[in-house]
Amino acid sequence: xxxxxxxxxxxxxxxxxxxxxxxxxxxxxxxxxxxxxxxxxxxxxxxxxxxxxxxxxxxxxxxxxxxxxxxxxxxxxxxxxxxxxxxxxxxxxxxxxxxxxxxxxxxxxxxxxxxxxxxxxxxxxxxxxxxxxxxxxxxxxxxxxxxxxxxxxxxxxxxxxxxxxxxxxxxxxxxxxxxxxxxxxxxxxxxxxxxxxxxxxxxxxxxxx
Numbered sequence: 001x002x003x004x005x006x007x008x009x010x011x012x013x014x015x016x017x018x019x020x021x022x023x024x025x026x027x028x029x030x031x032x033x034x035x036x037x038x039x040x041x042x043x044x045x046x047x048x049x050x051x052x053x054x055x056x057x058x059x060x061x062x063x064x065x066x067x068x069x070x071x072x073x074x075x076x077x078x079x080x081x082x083x084x085x086x087x088x089x090x091x092x093x094x095x096x097x098x099x100x101x102x103x104x105x106x107x108x109x110x111x112x113x114x115x116x117x118x119x120x121x122x123x124x125x126x127x128x129x130x131x132x133x134x135x136x137x138x139x140x141x142x143x144x145x146x147x148x149x150x151x152x153x154x155x156x157x158x159x160x161x162x163x164x165x166x167x168x169x170x171x172x173x174x175x176x177x178x179x180x181x182x183x184x185x186x187x188x189x190x191x192x193x194x195x196x197x198x199x200x201x202x203x204x205x206x207x208x209x
Contacts, residue, residue: 015074
């Protein structure tokens with residue numbers, strides 16, 4: 001019984017690391033990718049040694065699979081809690097609301113206003129960029145002023161110009177820099193450490209709010 005619980009625990013640790021490492025790779029976050037990758041490898045080796053030791057039976061395999069499934073859910077919940085990255089909100093209302101716009105801007109949100117025509121008349125669209133960890137605060141502000149607003153949100157993959165965080169600006173500059181293939185080994189290593197240094201500074205600024 002203790003072995004089954006240990007297998008389940010290892011999976012609940014391993015799979016979230018795998019999920020977070022994959023998410024950070026997609027977001028091009030090198031430090032977090034390396035950190036989660038290291039933890040994932042250590043836990044995987046430990047878990048594999050437990051599962052392969054002794055006689056394997058159906059129950060252990062079933063617990064292993066259940067732990068994997070639960071670990072995926074845990075990984076998603078942890079990533080949502082960390083809220084890495086940015087979200088873009090599109091808020092549609094049927095009238096101008098300068099008080100809401102002012103409050104959003106005063107709280108540090110980037111807001112762009114568009115005029116449009118819907119099926120039932122004039123519509124106002126607010127395009128808002130926010131850090132993911134501030135999504136709930138943003139929703140509370142909007143709904144307290146416009147409870148009938150139509151809201152859509154999505155996670156942008158890249159930025160160019162406009163209202164941007166320092167971290168996203170630096171990341172875009174790095175992507176436009178000289179290709180790695182055109183540099184010697186020494187400059188590649190030096191560039192890698194510079195990128196890590198920039199990312200550390202960016203994370204410090206990002207988590208201040």
